[in-house]
Amino acid sequence: xxxxxxxxxxxxxxxxxxxxxxxxxxxxxxxxxxxxxxxxxxxxxxxxxxxxxxxxxxxxxxxxxxxxxxxxxxxxxxxxxxxxxxxxxxxxxxxxxxxxxxxxxxxxxxxxxxxxxxxxxxxxxxxxxxxxxxxxxxxxxxxxxxxxxxxxxxxxxxxxxxxxxxxxxxxxxxxxxxxxxxxxxxxxxxxxxxxxxxxxxxxxxxxxxxxxxxxxxxxxxxxxxxxxxxxxxxxxxxxxxxxxxxxxxxxxxxxxxxxxxxxxxxxxxxxxxxxxxxxxxxxxxxxxxxxxxxxxxxxxxxxxxxxxxxxxxxxxxxxxxxxxxxxxxxxxxxxxxxxxxxxxxxxxxxxxxxxxxxxxxxxxxxxxxxxxxxxxxxxxxxxx
Amino acid sequence: xxxxxxxxxxxxxxxxxxxxxxxxxxxxxxxxxxxxxxxxxxxxxxxxxxxxxxxxxxxxxxxxxxxxxxxxxxxxxxxxxxxxxxxxxxxxxxxxxxxxxxxxxxxxxxxxxxxxxxxxxxxxxxxxxxxxxxxxxxxxxxxxxxxxxxxxxxxxxxxxxxxxxxxxxxxxxxxxxxxxxxxxxxxxxxxxxxxxxxxxxxxxxxxxxxxxxxxxxxxxxxxxxxxxxxxxxxxxxxxxxxxxxxxxxxxxxxxxxxx
Ligand SMILES: Cc1cc2nc3c(=O)[nH]c(=O)nc-3n(C[C@H](O)[C@H](O)[C@H](O)COP(=O)(O)OP(=O)(O)OC[C@H]3O[C@@H](n4cnc5c(N)ncnc54)[C@H](O)[C@@H]3O)c2cc1C
Ligand SMILES: Cc1cc2nc3c(=O)[nH]c(=O)nc-3n(C[C@H](O)[C@H](O)[C@H](O)COP(=O)(O)OP(=O)(O)OC[C@H]3O[C@@H](n4cnc5c(N)ncnc54)[C@H](O)[C@@H]3O)c2cc1C
Numbered sequence: 001x002x003x004x005x006x007x008x009x010x011x012x013x014x015x016x017x018x019x020x021x022x023x024x025x026x027x028x029x030x031x032x033x034x035x036x037x038x039x040x041x042x043x044x045x046x047x048x049x050x051x052x053x054x055x056x057x058x059x060x061x062x063x064x065x066x067x068x069x070x071x072x073x074x075x076x077x078x079x080x081x082x083x084x085x086x087x088x089x090x091x092x093x094x095x096x097x098x099x100x101x102x103x104x105x106x107x108x109x110x111x112x113x114x115x116x117x118x119x120x121x122x123x124x125x126x127x128x129x130x131x132x133x134x135x136x137x138x139x140x141x142x143x144x145x146x147x148x149x150x151x152x153x154x155x156x157x158x159x160x161x162x163x164x165x166x167x168x169x170x171x172x173x174x175x176x177x178x179x180x181x182x183x184x185x186x187x188x189x190x191x192x193x194x195x196x197x198x199x200x201x202x203x204x205x206x207x208x209x210x211x212x213x214x215x216x217x218x219x220x221x222x223x224x225x226x227x228x229x230x231x232x233x234x235x236x237x238x239x240x241x242x243x244x245x246x247x248x249x250x251x252x253x254x255x256x257x258x259x260x261x262x263x264x265x266x267x268x269x270x271x272x273x274x275x276x277x278x279x280x281x282x283x284x285x286x287x288x289x290x291x292x293x294x295x296x297x298x299x300x301x302x303x304x305x306x307x308x309x310x311x312x313x314x315x316x317x318x319x320x321x322x323x324x325x326x327x328x329x330x331x332x333x334x335x336x337x338x339x340x341x342x343x344x345x346x347x348x349x350x351x352x353x354x355x356x357x358x359x360x361x362x363x364x365x366x367x368x369x370x371x372x373x374x375x376x377x378x379x380x381x382x383x384x
Numbered sequence: 385x386x387x388x389x390x391x392x393x394x395x396x397x398x399x400x401x402x403x404x405x406x407x408x409x410x411x412x413x414x415x416x417x418x419x420x421x422x423x424x425x426x427x428x429x430x431x432x433x434x435x436x437x438x439x440x441x442x443x444x445x446x447x448x449x450x451x452x453x454x455x456x457x458x459x460x461x462x463x464x465x466x467x468x469x470x471x472x473x474x475x476x477x478x479x480x481x482x483x484x485x486x487x488x489x490x491x492x493x494x495x496x497x498x499x500x501x502x503x504x505x506x507x508x509x510x511x512x513x514x515x516x517x518x519x520x521x522x523x524x525x526x527x528x529x530x531x532x533x534x535x536x537x538x539x540x541x542x543x544x545x546x547x548x549x550x551x552x553x554x555x556x557x558x559x560x561x562x563x564x565x566x567x568x569x570x571x572x573x574x575x576x577x578x579x580x581x582x583x584x585x586x587x588x589x590x591x592x593x594x595x596x597x598x599x600x601x602x603x604x605x606x607x608x609x610x611x612x613x614x615x616x617x618x619x620x621x622x623x624x625x626x627x628x629x630x631x632x633x634x635x636x637x638x639x640x641x642x643x
Contacts, residue, residue, distance in 0.1 A: 051572040
């Protein structure tokens with residue numbers, strides 16, 4: 001057996017480009033965006049120009065034709081500078097664009113996917129409702145076909161939808177009940193009458209990421225705005241979520257690895273009692289443990305990306321990567337704050353922002369509990 | 385319109401450099417594209433684009449068949465490269481470098497314009513572009529902060545202390561550009577993958593018709609006799625602020641003629 005752990009020279013070269021971009025265009029502004037709760041649309045467009053929104057899609061739609069690992073590396077590198085920008089990218093690609101790539105008609109691909117890939121517009125994915133989160137099958141939003149006008153009439157509500165209300169948001173793909181036991185994906189264009197985007201949530205972290213509650217009140221869209229096959233909405237989003245979990249795990253990995261670097265640098269530089277604090281085992285060993293966790297997370301994330309690239313089943317691998325990477329990211333940010341002492345608690349400090357930004361990773365795109373549920377079921381346990 | 389860009393591949397400035405025993409910079413490790421040259425590459429790509437046709441050829445002289453920096457510039461969009469790599473070139477001074485670059489430009493053939501940086505980040509003699517111009521018998525325009533092609537001529541804004549001069553020359557010509565002439569693009573993943581298959585013409589001094597005695601240590605007209613640390617800075621004069629601190633600062637600045 002030959003195990004190959006080296007990314008290709010091209011992947012490494014691209015990592016260097018994205019790191020350069022993140023350090024030059026994102027990192028210097030991230031603290032201000034966080035403080036002011038700004039969605040930095042110019043920086044998002046710059047990510048588009050760099051081709052990040054099109055990485056995993058084929059060149060015929062303007063994509064980069066990259067493998068999934070390259071996409072994960074890009075997210076990891078952006079996340080090292082700013083989790084908000086990384087989630088804007090991840091949600092834009094994995095939740096916004098991917099459904100069109102998988103399920104869209106050629107026309108839908110041309111109209112939606114192509115500009116999303118170019119980073120000119122964003123798409124959002126509306127699954128969660130006030131009373132249907134982990135239990136997404138409990139979706140209450142209804143869409144009824146008005147035969148006389150060939151339009152869907154949508155009534156209902158969605159909660160916590162990323163990228164749904166930016167000035168470049170083109171549409172939201174929602175899951176809606178089109179019959180008692182039927183869930184269908186329907187595309188609702190921004191600005192459609194009866195589609196109300198509520199003011200952004202005030203959040204604990206991810207301040208520069210755009211999150212809204214959406215209300216549908218007799219909202220009408222043309223019949224052909226169904227994405228994919230009617231009644232297959234549930235199947236589609238399970239697939240979308242599996243893929244997305246690998247990408248979220250890459251985001252968590254980036255945050256954890258940035259915390260490791262910041263912690264080691266600070267432990268070497270900060271003086272206390274006549275020497276650097278890194279000479280205390282209690283500090284040094286935190287860094288050592290963090291390094292192990294980052295290494296493990298990287299192996300899980302890259303392996304999951306590799307499995308996906310091979311066309312193998314990824315449900316468990318994606319769940320493991322997401323579960324582990326998000327939990328070690330929360331641990332790493334907490335310990336990084338501890339290593340930074342009082343400075344770690346001050347808003348502008350990177351690790352303080354990361355501490356606030358990390359927690360959501362254990363919740364979004366399937367909570368840690370849901371990942372464990374997937375894994376336990378995969379083990380054949382009769383778990384509920 | 386075909387543009388050649390001289391791109392130097394240099395040791396990563398982020399990594400502390402060291403000198404070899406012959407007092408030259410240790411270039412045995414991985415080399416990267418000199419950031420100064422990314423401006424020339426971008427400018428060239430934009431000029432070719434504006435002209436509606438043609439291609440960008442890279443010219444580089446570097447040890448050990450180094451292509452990392454060239455790959456970066458190819459990923460940005462250059463079409464091909466000529467790399468001169470030859471043990472006989474070790475110890476080349478700026479003039480030998482210029483001879484090699486001039487011969488390479490001739491080898492590329494059918495070049496309308498050559499771009500280079502004002503000075504490299506590691507050697508920074510700032511003399512190579514003008515020497516290349518002289519060897520080719522082409523006009524050399526320097527310190528350009530803006531470059532355009534019109535009516536078969538190259539027109540540049542030449543940076544001066546006070547502003548800029550407008551200078552133009554007939555083609556072919558060589559132009560050295562300043563940082564800030566244009567904003568270099570980041571290479572895309574597609575560009576990086578495409579760069580893998582772009583041709584790099586690897587040549588030796590002999591391939592260029594240069595005799596080993598004209599280049600390298602043999603051809604150098606200058607010799608590095610010794611290298612010494614710059615003297616440590618002298619401690620400044622210290623004043624306790626007894627209420628006259630502001631006056632003392634003003635007096636000091638007046639003495640320097642800055643106020
Ligand atoms: C900033 C942000 C951005 C988001 N972006 C999007 C988006 O773009 N699109 C979208 O559709 N959604 C989005 N979400 C929603 C997110 O995916 C949900 O919040 C998440 O899936 C959890 O659902 P919930 O909030 O309803 O929690 P609940 O499902 O109510 O869970 C509450 C608790 O119960 C636990 N729990 C629930 N069921 C089980 C079970 N069977 N076994 C064990 N424990 C269980 C959960 O793990 C959790 O701890 C976003 C959320 C946030 C905060
Ligand atoms: C320690 C040390 C001692 C040196 N001593 C001497 C010496 O005694 N005498 C002497 O003449 N030189 C000396 N050099 C200079 C060295 O040989 C130069 O690095 C080389 O000749 C190129 O000159 P430059 O980098 O100063 O080019 P510059 O004139 O500063 O470069 C301007 C531009 O020309 C182009 N260019 C320059 N070199 C190349 C290249 N190799 N490939 C492609 N494009 C290129 C690039 O666009 C570059 O930005 C010394 C260098 C070092 C590090």
